[in-house]
Amino acid sequence: MTGENVNDTTGDMLRVEDLSVEFRTANGVTRVVDSIDFAVPRGGALGIVGESGSGKSMTSLAIMGLLPKGGTATGSIRFDGKDLLSERESAMRRIRGDRIAMIFQDPLSSLNPYYTVGVQIAEAYRSHRSGVSARAAKKVAVEAMDRVHIHDAARRADHYPHQFSGGMRQRIMIAMALSMEPDLIIADEPTTALDVTVQAQILALLAEIRRDTGAGLILITHDLAVVSEVADRIVVMRGGHLVEKGSVEDVFSDPQHEYTRRLLDAVPRIDDEIGELRTTAIPVVAEEEKR
Numbered sequence: 689m690t691g692e693n694v695n696d697t698t699g700d701m702l703r704v705e706d707l708s709v710e711f712r713t714a715n716g717v718t719r720v721v722d723s724i725d726f727a728v729p730r731g732g733a734l735g736i737v738g739e740s741g742s743g744k745s746m747t748s749l750a751i752m753g754l755l756p757k758g759g760t761a762t763g764s765i766r767f768d769g770k771d772l773l774s775e776r777e778s779a780m781r782r783i784r785g786d787r788i789a790m791i792f793q794d795p796l797s798s799l800n801p802y803y804t805v806g807v808q809i810a811e812a813y814r815s816h817r818s819g820v821s822a823r824a825a826k827k828v829a830v831e832a833m834d835r836v837h838i839h840d841a842a843r844r845a846d847h848y849p850h851q852f853s854g855g856m857r858q859r860i861m862i863a864m865a866l867s868m869e870p871d872l873i874i875a876d877e878p879t880t881a882l883d884v885t886v887q888a889q890i891l892a893l894l895a896e897i898r899r900d901t902g903a904g905l906i907l908i909t910h911d912l913a914v915v916s917e918v919a920d921r922i923v924v925m926r927g928g929h930l931v932e933k934g935s936v937e938d939v940f941s942d943p944q945h946e947y948t949r950r951l952l953d954a955v956p957r958i959d960d961e962i963g964e965l966r967t968t969a970i971p972v973v974a975e976e977e978k979r
């Protein structure tokens with residue numbers, strides 16, 4: 689695919705409508721995502737922003753069909769016309785990895801310390817492509833590592849996760865996602881654990897991948913500055929609610945909601961602080977419904 693038409697909006701690849709996520713607890717039902725709507729056009733990049741606890745991860749896990757025990761999603765999540773919320777687990781397993789890939793904040797928890805990274809990328813690839821030899825899969829793994837700019841990929845593929853820095857491990861996770869040629873990549877706080885310089889490099893890599901492969905991207909972050917680097921549309925969440933959405937230009941130049949304005953005000957401070965929006969942190973307002 690050429691990189692020309694990545695912003696083509698002839699059809700939404702992902703359309704989330706009236707999505708709610710609830711957990712059943714001893715005190716009743718807690719709604720952690722409350723009737724949110726958004727869409728990602730084919731090849732588009734959406735940033736989901738909000739402070740810790742606002743429901744960003746639960747939104748992405750609902751899309752992947754990976755909500756923790758006790759969590760239920762209602763509404764609709766249409767991906768390429770299919771409603772993911774009514775797909776069987778076997779179909780979801782195929783969609784995950786194969787069509788929608790997910791990258792998490794902490795690559796170490798997704799990598800097995802006892803296998804080389806090359807073997808792990810290759811085996812992940814083989815688990816989604818039947819009949820591929822170990823040798824062919826290894827070649828795919830090395831190519832993917834090369835595409836995320838890991839120097840000397842053929843040799844590095846034989847190294848173990850602990851032999852890489854945090855930024856390099858995140859590149860390996862991105863390589864693993866890329867090897868599947870997904871239509872959509874969901875990255876949940878992929879740079880939060882990294883220092884500022886490495887953070888910028890990983891964001892640049894995500895932008896490059898999006899341009900070169902035409903894959904759509906959902907970038908989840910608590911950091912508005914991160915969104916402006918990569919995304920073209922933005923959703924702002926707070927306490928499970930969607931407070932604002934729009935193009936990055938519109939939201940940054942003319943935020944409609946007081947909460948978004950406060951997040952924006954905190955952006956310049958990120959450079960000298962640790963990258964947390966602590967200064968504007970507001971307690972999570974999770975709705976409790978007694979049953």
Ligand SMILES: Nc1ncnc2c1ncn2[C@@H]1O[C@H](COP(=O)(O)OP(=O)(O)O)[C@@H](O)[C@H]1O
Nearest residue numbers: 711720739740741742743744745746747756974
């Ligand atoms: N297993 C669970 N049971 C009940 N509530 C949960 C569970 N996991 C997360 N939550 C709650 O859901 C809310 C949203 O969490 P999350 O989506 O992880 O926030 P974010 O990713 O924006 O930081 C939080 O208030 C959190 O406490």
Ligand SMILES: [Mg+2]
Nearest residue numbers: 744745746876
């Ligand atoms: Mg989260």
